[in-house]
Amino acid sequence: MVAGRDADISDWPGMASVQTVSGGTIYHECGATMIAPEWALTAAHCVENVRIESNGRAAQYLEGDNGQMTRFGTLAVAAGLGDLTTIPKGSVYAVREVVIHPAYQAGVPEKGSDLALLRIAGRWDGPLMPLDGVTGTAGNLLQPYADILAAGYGKLGEAAQGQEGVARGGRHVRAPSLILQEGYVPAVETGVCNSQIRARINEAGLAAVYPDIAIDPDTQICAGIGGSDACQGDSGGPLVFRHAPGQPVQAGIVSWGMGCARAESPGVYMRVSAFAPWISAVTGISQSAQPVVSEDISVLPSEQADILPQEEAPEETETHTEETSLEAGEELPSELDPTSSPDETTQDTGN
Template structure:
């Protein structure tokens, strides 16, 4: 069974808690992370159902399929953009008007979706997707507002960390995921010793790195994992390069 990295059940209560003036706030989210600076990752998006995302175009957010419902009209999602502090008065919010979930998604692979915003979020950098496997190895950056530890709650501040690529063969070994990884369209990243990872509430957020021109490019979408930051249990991400053409086609159909 896939262990998604969402906080769907508790997100509404957590948002309420975050809004209480003077409430104590933790300084960590991504497990083992450090706080991102304002403007460092302007493409990061927080979604009201308890997931993350990346701004694919001014009116489209790329996220995980398991974060959304079926393809169709959807006006229930609020996207928060432009800030690292979810309580900031400078935050930008947009409502959704449509969701496109990967065709054939059944909970096993194909974990990507696009959310169309009711009005574009202009003035923010978007995050290009990798269209080849050239950037699918090396060291990646992860970021999100998810839990600081397994079983924890959403955080107020955006955290970042770096994690190394783990080969499909290693990730599918008996000591890790024992054949659960879909090698053709999932990518693993993390440390054998654990300690740094995405966690619940980070689902749908991007995993990214610098390309040959030193620009950020998205290589993964936070999908699932066994707990958070456990030894020999790296994070599992949707391999964006495998789906880049399908994502681009869907984006075009949505006007993005």
């Protein structure tokens, strides 16, 4: 988050970090939210390179200059952390299933349907994030003085350097921000958002590359008027409507944008309520709430002048694993050792 503030993790139930474990280092890749004891919600572009290997474990691959895909490491979900270097017992879980929305097009999150569900190995017993249209109801994001915030461990500025710390047990942790940040991001009406994003695309000389980008108010949200904003590393994290302190409902998922915190350059989020039936069908969570219908909104920007998803673009990648929860600071079981030999399979990359 750019121009945000240190967040109190108790204000963000189910807040999670999608991480790659590679060698002795943990890399934060994207945000997520725990929405059920076994399920996390994130952006599809954060996990589109994931492969389930022959041992039933998932691994992330990176595409090299020669077009070859190389295995980077294993994936874990760390939930309930205000500080990524302070890892309580039972807060880090391997991933045993990745379900990307069937309408998502790999490599083009701006086309929409940029969401995925991660099934963890084990059960998260901490608080869960209420979802608009599924287990909660958000208010009208465009109403005056609406309390709309985003949170994540992403970059603190477009040109900001990443941070590094050491967790208990000696494992290094790298992230754009080691401390969870939150910031206010006012919603932007879709017509205004479309006009502003088109202007930013034209200014960047990308009109031929992105000739038909248009925000769909039924499935996407725009937010951010400059100042506080999401940035790379915040992808997959929540945009919430807060009814009162400590009472958020997740209305959006950080997806993509043009730059970070630039004036008249809103970011784009996936609208959670539009995908409520799919989320319920995959996870088994019953829809116990109805979304507020007819909201014209759109949300968060990314880190470069080009259109980029707001994940941290690593020199290192993401991965997933099918394993029980990992003890803080413990050595990875050999099955999760990122140096173990992977299958020589490949997958399209999203960046």
